[in-house]
Amino acid sequence: MSNTSLPDQPLDAIIVGAGLSGMYQLHTLRDQLGLRVKVLEAADGVGGTWYHNRYPGARCDSESHSYMFYFSQELVQSWEWSERYPQQPEILRYMNHVADFLQLRPDLVFNTRVVAAEFDEPHNLWRITTASGQVWQAKYLITAVGCLSSANVPAIKGLDSFQGQWVHTSAWPHEGVDMRGKRVGVVGTGSTGIQAIPVIAEQAAHLTVFQRTANYSIPARNAPLSEDFKRHVKENAEEIRALMQETPNAHCFRIEPRSALEVTDEERQAIYQAAWDKGGLQFRATFNDLLRDKEANDTAARFIKHKIQQVVHDPQIAALLSDIDHPFAAKRPPIDSHYFETFNRDNVQLVDIRSHPIECIDADGIQTTQAHYPLDTIVFATGFDAMTGSLLRMNISGRGGLALKDAWHAGPRTYLGLQVPGFPNMFTITGPGSPSVLCNLPPQIEQHVNWITDCIAYLQTHGIRQMEADTAASDDWVQQVNEAAHATLLPQVRHSWYLGANVPGKPRVFMPYAGGFARYRGICDDVAAQGYRGFHLIA
Ligand code: NA7
DSSP, rough: OOOOOOOOOEEEEEEEEEHHHHHHHHHHIIIOOOOEEEEEOSSSSSSSSSHHOTTTTOOOOOOGGSSOOSOOHHHHHTOOOOSOOOOOHHHHHHHHHHHHEEEGGGGGGOOOEEEEEETTTTTTTEEEEETTTTTTEEEEEEEEEOSSSSSSOOTTTTTTGSSSSEEEEGGGHHHHHHBTTTTEEEOOSSSHHHHHHHHHHHHBBEEEESSSSSSEEEOOOOOBBBBHHHHHHTTTHHHHHHHHHHTTSSSOOOOOOOOOOOOOOOHHHHHHHHHHHSSSSSGSSSSSSTTTOOOHHHHHHHHHHHHHHHSSHHHHHHHHHHHOOEEEEESSEESSSSSSHHSSSSTTTEEEEEOEEEEEEEEEEEEEEEEEEEEEEEEEEEOOOOOTTTHHTTOOOOOOOBHHHTTTTTTTOOOOTTBTTEEEEEEEEBBBBBSSGGGGHHHHHHHHHHHHHHHHHHHHHOOEEEEOHHHHHHHHHHHHHHHHHSSGGGGGHHHHHHHHTTTTOOOOOOOOOOOOOHHHHHHHHHHTTTSSSTEEOOO
């Protein structure tokens, strides 16, 4: 049940988005601070990213016991995951469980897309317009719109003329896509493509994979969780939470305190082999310099490329799949269930669109500069206009009518990824400039929401009307985000969506903060402890 009637009086806060961040933010502001709050959500249910991404094989790359809230012991004790990496339907069930457990539904307003948000300076209010023309008003605007919510559908000539069905993985039809007996093409071999391809290959008559950039992938080794492990999680919730808060990526594992170059070749191979057998993102935690030192990284890259060549039978296909042009984990490292093995199937073909790009799509399929591939279904696993896309499409304008898209014409500029100068009383959960996509998200969402909640409590009790990030503090933060990125190998990737390089015309700025979650948390805490240093607080 949702409440769609407009309140007579302005609210204290409007939150946009009913994913994990929007739901937790509603809980803290409403139930801890006693504020009047609503969450506006475009979809007809909770879940955010996990509501929309229903493609075959969709599952979380974070281990299930790290992909949940830990702020409430009761909530932890009330839930059990079934697998090491939960599938999308189970994650969506968890989200609905959170909504019910925290009794959030009366304040969730579904089927309500925000099309504009304007700061009304004289009244010190945000006016938020929805697609149906409703105008909501609130003192605080909090965006909880996710980092990967704005689909990137490539503008390929002729797509409209395609007579079959095409779909982007993040807008998967709820009724599913029937692949049986179909010739299916998948464009894109990022984390999503790598999850979807093995499952689609089992369903379709024939699958053609269009690969622009070959990618590393580590076996996930997914499996059902044992009763012992489920009990371990419940009994050690505080320790698990503390561990995630101490690690750079907010995962449940530590990075080994040794260089890949300080062990013998034999030891290194044994370490990589053990990590390969164990599976998962932990592979990149085997050494502490894989993301900082190219020579160290090369050792991991060589190991994985060799594995690909062992797994894939056809040497030409193996060569294409292992011809990877970037350092390991410098792009988001996928994990998989039988991805490379899928290319040994008779009904799967790999097409190299780096050497022979897609020219156009016609009624019957995809035309590259080399050949025509007849298809019934095209699946775009082509990623997102990440981090800024969902914020910019809300048409937000701040002080003096300043449009966010103009404020960010040269790339996102924030203070701590939490506020934007010129946009008073607006907070961005996991926005650009915060660790966001470089981290396991639930712990970071908890950290952001807690920080925003403490901050709003401070503003309310100190009679502060407006809080706004200082321009110089924001410029300095942008510089720190840039320096943190350049201390790693991350900016070296040509096509990286961390840089916005996957969307034509998007400014190339490294968007997430790469200095690590633990360090970031410390910085945010210091800023708060110093009376919100770098923010203007106007009584
Ligand atoms: P990604 O990681 O952005 O991957 C998108 C893939 O699509 C990648 O292989 C791209 O190749 C390819 N792509 C993008 N545009 C095109 C065009 N125009 N033509 C051909 N190929 C294209 O998105 P995902 O959805 O896989 O993953 C996003 C995150 O979701 C992931 O990191 C997890 O956090 C969950 P490219 O590498 O750009 O050459």
